[in-house]
Amino acid sequence: MRVDGKGLIDRTKPVRFRFDGKDYAGYKGDTLASALLANDVRLVGRSFKYHRPRGVLTAGSEEPNALVEVLGPSNQTPNVRATMQEVFEGLVAQSQNRLGSLRFDLLAVNDYVSPFLSAGFYYKTFMWPRAFWEGLYEPIIRRAAGLGSLSGKHDEGTYEKAFAFCDVLVIGSGPAGLMAALTAGRSGADVILAEESHVLGGRLLSDGGTVGGMAAGDWVAQVVAELLAMPNVRIMARTAVTGAYDHGTYGALERVGLHKPARPNLPRECFWRIVAKHAVLASGALERPVGFENNDRPGIMMASAVRTYLNRYGVSPGKRVTLFANTDQARGVARDLMAAGVSVAAIIDPRPDASAVEDCPVHVGAVVIGSRGRLGLSGIQVRKGSETIEIETDCLAMSGGWNPTIHLTCHMNGRPRWNEDLAAFVPMEGAVPGLVAVGAANGSMSTHGALVTGHAAALNAVEALGRKVSVPLPEAEDMPYRLKALWAVEGKGRAWLDFANDVTTKDVKLAAQEGFRSVEHMKRYTTQGMAPDQGKTSNVAALAVLADATGRGIAETGVTTFRPPYVPVSIAAMGAGGRGEGFAPQRFLTSDQASRDRGAPMIEAGLWYRPSYFPKPGETTWREACDREVNMVRQAVGVADVSTLGKIDIQGRDAGRFLDFVYTNTFSTLPVGRVRYGLMLREDGLVLDDGTSARLGENHYLMTTTTAAAGLVMRHMDFVHQAFCADWQVRFISVTESWAQFAVAGPKARALVNSFLEVPVELPFMGVAPVRIGGVDGRLFRISFSGEEGYELAVPTRYGEALFRDLVARAETMGGGPYGMEALNVLRIEKGFITHAEIHGRVTAHDIGLEKMVASRKDCIGKAAATRPGMWGPEREQLVGLRAAAPISAGAHLFVPGTEVHRETDQGYVTSVGWSPTLGAWLGLGFLKDGRARLGQKVRLVDHLRGLDVICEVCHPVFHDPEGEKLRA
């Protein structure tokens, strides 16, 4: 119910929203949880395993029960914490994990058979008969499990990622965080203050009191106003710091648009990477529940949450509230309620020496032992000595003390320290370099303690930054924190520890009974701490129960490890920018548009897009176009954009010597004006890449790499140079993107090329020369990847498109035209040229028949490793050609005809195939054991996946023009 005169909500701005099909009203500033409580809605969800009715337990992101689906105009979001979701006009949410309605969930039957669903029961059954696991048991389990639902539709929401840098990152804006931010801010340092909630102030907003002689809320407002006015301070509300990473990097999730109706271009969330020189962790503490029988009914809540709903949202979660708590601090909850006119039925305090003086009945030395109320709390049983007291109540505020919120300090494997006085774990100092925990996060539970430690941490950071500042400390309460640890009340029934995963004290004890005594075993066996809240409210109590069951202390029992993220982060936020084509850069040829204009389908080649083929009117399949283009190159002239090949410009006195070192063959002897094919090995002796290098001048080479290996080769050469011969006079740089380069191939290639040149050039095969093309300086190479007389014309990139269009137009007047990747592939197979389909990282120079290219008189990268016994010899598969009358396929395996087909009889495999219109046969390249000794033999090609079983002839890989007469014409 709403309480007059309380809360920070804006009562002038009513908001309508819908939950489970029913309309409700709330106010701006409400969360879904506070608004539902204001409307007396207590039942908001069903538990994971037993489908128990559940209500709101907390007022923060640690909420284990109140998880709902938020329905948007185009999609739905599962597992949203009602305690964090702000209401807005038109918000629609629904409960989840139920079969039927929330009130009558058919799966609640699980609760009645719970004795058979104890911890780990599924490891002991569902094994017989075997086929029933996948056919019956598992599908039922899968359907019953899970919480909220994804729609299955693409998430079309907008998400962002961003970087931020600061001197001091302050995490949390309670008294410690505000004091730290104020101190660092006044020093002039760059400060980021991140606060998970939508308002700053932390527990000062819930607990009230005075700071510096003024009401706590006023002090918060004053400090926030000052921080907002500082240009060096950035306040990030609705931002949860989710992880601590190396070297001062923090992940953070900002809820940018989740509190508003969706609209185009409004990001839902932004994932921040914050790099901070210093960080102050002022994340406060999380209150912990107490285990007792049926402690999970709607209406049983954390005491601090009750106070937050009252003071921040103007809501009392009950009309007749009971407090069950073991600290003096929690008494404030009852006092605030009574002051606001809410009836408090009783205070139950397990400490026998606690004060009994309050304006309501107080039972000291008493504990709650049970509750009743099917869909919401109606009463509790209290044990005081030998007496059992029944109390009518619709809301039980419970507190078992506090756990410092130390999660971020554990993200880099820091193990927290057990503090017996606090009965809680506190951070290990220095666990995250540069990060200091202050306030309640470090066990300083009073407001005074928070202010002092926040101030001190900021001063230290400021000093380390070389700055000076003096900020007076305001006065505040410094009440001692005194508690008697109470994890669970002894009793026979089920007492929940982990509300989210339905783990009770019985489960933890059963784990210990069955030998799962390590805290990690207990966690994994019972699933405690593995739910959406990651055990925020349950971990410490569970390990305390385990410690008790195994007769060890809590410190000895230890903790499981908190890992990022602190609060769950949507995949879309951390993956922002990855949607669709954003996943990887796109590289376009200068001829891209010209190719698309001709209807060429563009296909991905690494990051590049290249034309597959250039269809002509009347052609209905890619094969028709490909065959035509192959014939065109063989009979007239074809033009292809080959600019994707890597180009590395190498200069210096030792350039030739360097190439001799990275290539297996010799380049220092290459005459100026000539080009040579080179083979490059990795240091492990396997082929890295191949390509041509041209000598443009005495100390100037231009290397060409394959498209796929361009980056790899550049990195490799940088390493070889810097690691092994840094003193050599050689420098190189990638010029791949500086030049557009076009292959011109076919019997009419020379004529086409010459039509462009101001001075026609007579180049020998494997020659290179500077040329002038249309007034532009370019280069002409006589090289061929097709087996025809071939040239490559290179011009600066900005002239690429014009040259391509002109080349194609002139080629067409000669019976030629452009050709695409398909034809290029057939042409190179006919000629037996290899690509990375063949040099796939497992082949040696010997395997591809190029062992003679490894010069004997010099060292080169990979030469030594290639001599290892396993790297050569007849047991290895060698490159061969394959020829067949029927279609064959790449990926097929090779066998001796007449033998059985299985792994042990496998003789090799096929890497590339194509229909050769030139030879009228199917041609392939592949690797065959001792293949070069088997030329002329038949092999059986089997492709189970495509249903092919074909006899092929083993051939020399060069099918077309084996003597190279056309090349040299």
Next chain:
Amino acid sequence: MRLTCPLCGDRDRREFYYYGAEDYLHRPAEGAPLADLDNYLHLRDNPAGVTKDLWYHEAGCSQWLLVTRNTVTHEISGVELVAGRKA
């Protein structure tokens, strides 16, 4: 994770390519026994603690860096240029 490149300063890890242990710098002379090659290419001390390894400032200055780094804490205590290192 961040690295301080001697040429470019404090930079994000995303700019760097990682190769492996310093051993890759110790290339055996031509004709050395295959055992040396094994040590160079394959066998590693692989310490849980301080190590030296090779990073390449690929999206920066193209320099290979020899980084002194703790494999347990990820603390970086030194970065030098491979090309400028003292042998």
Next chain:
Amino acid sequence: MRYSGLKVITEGLFGNKGWTPAWRDPAPKAEYDVIIIGGGGHGLSTAYYLAKNHGITNIAVLEKGYLGSGNIGRNTTIVRANYFLPGNSEFYSHSMKLWEGLESDLNYNVMHSQRGLINLFHSDGQRDAFVRRGNAMINQGDDAILLDRDGVREHLPYLDFDNTRFPIYGGLLHPRGGSARHDAVAWGYARGADQRGVDLIQNCEVNGIDIENGVVRGVQTTRGAIRAKKVGIVVAGRSSQVAAMAGMRLPIESHVLQAFVTEGLKPVINHVISFGMGHFYISQSDKGGLVFGGDLDFYASYASRGNLPMVEHVMEAGMTLMPMIGRAKVLRSWGGIMDMSPDGSPVIDKTHVDGLFIDCGWNYGGFKAVPASGWCMAHLMATGEPHEVAAKFRLDRFATGHLLDEEGTGSQHNLH
């Protein structure tokens, strides 16, 4: 104690008071026939098969933490037999057969579920490489089906077929691929080994290996010296440190591999999906979480935690491939320490010390190998001869050049 549905019911009726410990908690004896260093998946399965297949039961498994505290408890639980190089092919095939009988063998429900694995491809070249792989799988006697784009759409209608950076050309379906409940595998083997008399000794860290005249004599531990006739090092993640105690330098570099799980969701993904272009793989656990991962962080590390660049890369890959998972929230990320070898394949071999054996180098493929690794390591330790399906996992293969490089990326540890 034998587990069954009936047992669960009878125990449930009597307050679950009768369940006994899944394994004993023995103190180490002074001497054993065999010591297995490492109580992870591979170590426990080695002990189990030594006892079951070879009748050797005087065994201690020494674990420095708790049983199953290494990578068996922090992986993405994928089980597959889709390798193509001879040497790997038969090994993983054997492992798959063991998986298929594991529940009844162990009397423990490890929830092995063959819901099918689909490897997507995005170019003609990738398709051909996967066809080569699929044919090798069939040649080995396993299963593979080539799916075209429409075939993939039938299985995985929720992928982005229209707008992704690398369009889906098709996929290789491995129907027997799937997943299992990782912890249960460790616990099932532990319980099985314990029942056969193996001493599982937790919180017992080995800090020395005793060798006399080239023969192993036992180990030094935090719980005292223990003698043994044979010692097996099965400590992937810490292999280099333990092997160094025997004077060995291994072909291994340790790297961190992160993985992720989301909050529980109602079933949306049935298969295991692998997206090679993005180094991304995903499945949904029986509990409802999406379990997924990507590539290594790429720098040598023992930190068992990672950094954001790879986290974000994995998420971006998920978003380009299947944007329907965008609103699923990542609940937890973790990192495992991988023994990365220079060819991506493991080692199960003798060492230069008589009686000392090593099982290591699982890169990031160790989970599915657990049954066969234990089977073959047990065979080697019991007979002194390598098992035929693991005969190529030799320690000296890098020196001799007999590599098993499925990725083809060469002698750089972190590229496999």
